[in-house]
Amino acid sequence: VVAFSALLAAVVSALAVQIVALREMEVTLTAMKDHEEQMHLALELEDAVRDQYGHQARFVLGESLDLVDYERARSRAHELSRKLSAGLDEPDAMAWMSQIREASAELDRLFRENVAPAVESQNPTAKVAHERTYPLVSRIEQRVDDIFGRLQQAISVLRRDLVEIQGDVLRWTAALLVIMPAFVAAAVLYLSRSVARPLAQLSEGSAALARGDLDTRIDIETPDEFGALATEFNAMTVALKQHHVKLVESEKLAGIGRVAAGIAHELNNPLQVMLGYLSLNRDLPDRRLAQQLAVVEEEALRCKEIVAGLFELSRPSFMPASVDLRELCDDVAVGLRETAQPAGAKLSVDGMAEALGDRNKLRQVLFNLMKNAVEAAGPAGEVEVAVRSAGDQVEVAVSNSGAGIAPDARARVFEPFFTTKPSGTGLGLAVSRAIARAHRGDIAFAEREHGGAVFILRLPRAPEARS
Amino acid sequence: MERPRVLVVEDRPSVLTLMATILESWYEVVTASSGAAALSLIDSTPFDVVLTDIRMPGISGFDVLRAVQGRKLATGVVMMTAYANVPDAVAAMKLGAYDYVAKPLDADEITLVVARAVEHVREAQADPSAPPAVDRGSADESSELSMGFHRAVEEARDRASREYLTKLLRLFDGNVTQAAKRARMTRESLHRVMKKYDVRAEHRRDASVGEQPQAAGPGGGLSSTG
Numbered sequence: 066v067v068a069f070s071a072l073l074a075a076v077v078s079a080l081a082v083q084i085v086a087l088r089e090m091e092v093t094l095t096a097m098k099d100h101e102e103q104m105h106l107a108l109e110l111e112d113a114v115r116d117q118y119g120h121q122a123r124f125v126l127g128e129s130l131d132l133v134d135y136e137r138a139r140s141r142a143h144e145l146s147r148k149l150s151a152g153l154d155e156p157d158a159m160a161w162m163s164q165i166r167e168a169s170a171e172l173d174r175l176f177r178e179n180v181a182p183a184v185e186s187q188n189p190t191a192k193v194a195h196e197r198t199y200p201l202v203s204r205i206e207q208r209v210d211d212i213f214g215r216l217q218q219a220i221s222v223l224r225r226d227l228v229e230i231q232g233d234v235l236r237w238t239a240a241l242l243v244i245m246p247a248f249v250a251a252a253v254l255y256l257s258r259s260v261a262r263p264l265a266q267l268s269e270g271s272a273a274l275a276r277g278d279l280d281t282r283i284d285i286e287t288p289d290e291f292g293a294l295a296t297e298f299n300a301m302t303v304a305l306k307q308h309h310v311k312l313v314e315s316e317k318l319a320g321i322g323r324v325a326a327g328i329a330h331e332l333n334n335p336l337q338v339m340l341g342y343l344s345l346n347r348d349l350p351d352r353r354l355a356q357q358l359a360v361v362e363e364e365a366l367r368c369k370e371i372v373a374g375l376f377e378l379s380r381p382s383f384m385p386a387s388v389d390l391r392e393l394c395d396d397v398a399v400g401l402r403e404t405a406q407p408a409g410a411k412l413s414v415d416g417m418a419e420a421l422g423d424r425n426k427l428r429q430v431l432f433n434l435m436k437n438a439v440e441a442a443g444p445a446g447e448v449e450v451a452v453r454s455a456g457d458q459v460e461v462a463v464s465n466s467g468a469g470i471a472p473d474a475r476a477r478v479f480e481p482f483f484t485t486k487p488s489g490t491g492l493g494l495a496v497s498r499a500i501a502r503a504h505r506g507d508i509a510f511a512e513r514e515h516g517g518a519v520f521i522l523r524l525p526r527a528p529e530a531r532s
Numbered sequence: 533m534e535r536p537r538v539l540v541v542e543d544r545p546s547v548l549t550l551m552a553t554i555l556e557s558w559y560e561v562v563t564a565s566s567g568a569a570a571l572s573l574i575d576s577t578p579f580d581v582v583l584t585d586i587r588m589p590g591i592s593g594f595d596v597l598r599a600v601q602g603r604k605l606a607t608g609v610v611m612m613t614a615y616a617n618v619p620d621a622v623a624a625m626k627l628g629a630y631d632y633v634a635k636p637l638d639a640d641e642i643t644l645v646v647a648r649a650v651e652h653v654r655e656a657q658a659d660p661s662a663p664p665a666v667d668r669g670s671a672d673e674s675s676e677l678s679m680g681f682h683r684a685v686e687e688a689r690d691r692a693s694r695e696y697l698t699k700l701l702r703l704f705d706g707n708v709t710q711a712a713k714r715a716r717m718t719r720e721s722l723h724r725v726m727k728k729y730d731v732r733a734e735h736r737r738d739a740s741v742g743e744q745p746q747a748a749g750p751g752g753g754l755s756s757t758g
Contacts (some may be wrong), residue, residue, distance in 0.1 A: 316682075333614060337637055338547055341551075341638070342553075343642060345553060348718055348720040412535075
């Protein structure tokens, strides 16, 4: 806007200067015309005075006795001198003009008072008297010439002025012709810097975004609309990236879920028949074979657990009810203590809360979390289970004093089939999280303050018990 | 003692053969590989127990259940369901199925549930006013939200199994061999389910007074001696 205003002001002032110059030229030309008219008048006056003198001479020589022609010539000279003096403004010229008038009046007075009476009385002094008028005529001629000369001089001055003004106008025009493109170029440069460049940046950013580059950022930090637009654009790409990551994750999980469901479904049928026959042959008299079959059954049951996990991963179905989490944690803890090695980790449960959920599924989740914690803590370690309410949610934080989780494994702990244990299936945490999310809850991982890991299960709180 | 008749309905041959193998030592087993075949068998022959898969192409286990109920047959219907479809079985219980077994199928569990179903049918025939073996009273609609119908049904059937085993053992004064014979299962099998449901064989002299192990004749229920 500033650039445009400056450009407009420059153009307008240049044009104003030109108009003023043209006006000056017009004034000068008018003055010159006036001067020329006066020069013409001066020549006419000279002519008229000569005419007047001529009539006087003819009267003296007796060629004409009529004074009418003389009178006409005299009044013409008088009229012309009046006109000429009206148009003059220069002191010198005006003085000369008054001399002309005086001489003219003297010429007439001499003729009427001395020459004319002498001619009428046929006095020979008439010629002498007439000769005395000639210097007057000469003086008038001289003065008219002076005025003429002065006017000529004035005209030449005016002409010089005119040339000067014309030169000025020419220079101004030339200057404008040079300055205007420079101004336009400057304006274009400014516009391109303030509009075109950010526009190009925005367009480049959009194109990059369209190509799928979600890390695109536009670097415009001006406090104008472009800066605001760039900020919005950057915020948009950040949001897009986050959504994209989420989408990819959920797509991945959904894909794994579909595969898991397919595998589980296909494995389930043969497994159930195998387990059926194994269960039918538990009481074989051949003890050696019975023992081997017991091992086969044990392993087949492990397969069944994996299949169940795969089903959970793809479609955690549950039936919500009010679940006493403290009781459930204690229950799981008792089971874990029974199966633990003689010197297992110290396991303690604290706090209380009621969640809305499926008791069996939540038992499975808590069993996974607490079993992992006990294993991570090691025989000399500690596992603390803290149950508490937090607003609309309830939390179970299972922390262990183990070595914690390696940084590169942290992002993957909830990934299906990811495990750090030699005999793990990698389904425990994935299934647990799937169950928690199906409950509209979640499982989060955090580092424990003095080393070790904390897994926090969050679940919706059970509604107040009806009385 | 007349062998009770059991119809097994299952579309997968391997599962059908397994079920027949588990039950054939003790029961008169008839197999149907589709719902349609099951319906025509039900119309032509009486069965004490129908053991049916729920999800089958065409006529489903639900249809078989409805057919049995529509004909007012003295038949206990036990639903079989895959691990992930337990809610189906619970729905079938609501419709009046006697009980369900969840796959993977366990021989002990199957023999126990069939034994219970047979006992239930015989009792119902002897005394039509007898309550259902699996008491669903605590699992009505209003308690569904607060407690969970599923859990209620599971608890009820565990209770029913426990009560059945307790009654059975009391009847034979803790003699597991005889109890197993009556329940049509092996001694070892009975021991395992007793352990599972935490039922102990107690030789209680006072309880045995007046009780006659052989009193329950053909067609008689366990309760007929009580």
